[in-house]
Amino acid sequence: MENFSSKLLQAAVEEFSRLPGIGRKTALRLVLHLLRQDSDTINRFSESVVKLHQNVVYCSRCHNISDRELCEICGSPRRDSSVICVVEDIRDVIAIENTGQYHGLYHVLGGIISPMDGIGPADLNIDSLVYRIGNDKDISEVILALSTTMEGDTTNFYLYRKINPFSIKVSVIARGIAIGDELEYADEVTLGRSIIHRTEYDKSSIR
């Protein structure tokens, strides 16, 4: 434990060093940076966290983070409401939105099935997904966009069995060699799959 000459400084550094990936040296740097700002900046910083925590809601339809009952994506008339993209986390929604390649709706599971971590289907937003599919005749496709891990595969399989009875299209995101990667450094499983699931040559399918 460092020997801080100020208890207030020590308290602030301790709070920051509880954040994920922030060590004590970084925490000190961040706190000393804030200390050099004016009161308005400090209040805005501090209030942004409190306001978010107090007022944030999760979309009643897709469980995405939102400012009101229905999130901006679910509420937008410009989105394609025939497709639902199932993701693990809010961050995945932001990542997919940033690609600019998807214009449908989302469904945030809030995790993936992981027996090792004690997370089963009942802990995830799966019932509400099945409800959406069963009650919205608009929906024609569900895209499963989960991590390409053992847990992701398990969850994909579980969801597939739940969605299959509705006889709509179920797809998974493409797995293969990342764009810009060199083949010799790709892992064997990915490389093997990328050959099995090869797609017909088409100028638009490559960069």
Place this chain on the structure above:
Amino acid sequence: MENFSSKLLQAAVEEFSRLPGIGRKTALRLVLHLLRQDSDTINRFSESVVKLHQNVVYCSRCHNISDRELCEICGSPRRDSSVICVVEDIRDVIAIENTGQYHGLYHVLGGIISPMDGIGPADLNIDSLVYRIGNDKDISEVILALSTTMEGDTTNFYLYRKINPFSIKVSVIARGIAIGDELEYADEVTLGRSIIHRTEYDKSSIR
């Protein structure tokens, strides 16, 4: 700019991404982490910053960060008040304290002389250092512990000329090969100086 589904989330991420070394992805990770905490944790986090900013003071003697007029180091009867270690920044005080090798007092300059950045001697806590040396007969040595850069050297020289008339010992921290470093990777200037300023062999001087 990312397409956040929540303005509150966006506001908090923007505040965090203004911190030094924190990009937008890291900011989002930190904010989502805080969002998962309970209200008490959030309030404690947020108040730690505001309280520090509102109540922090700088030691009237050494300009170190403090909770009261005289910092814990200046106020401690266990410190050796015959030595003053001159440093650039509060972080340097903490770094030296963490070594556990120094038991004297400090003087925080608040920067170093840097004509390129428009920082001259008048912008630094130099007058108060000269005042301390002139008025405290206890002081027998001043250690200059500034960065080993051009600016640090300039500041060392300026301080030396100011302190010299008081006929007390002025020393600078040792420059040489860092412990654990291999010679072949050391830069030439450091290696050259480490030979010129070699010290007599003594078991206690090496690791």
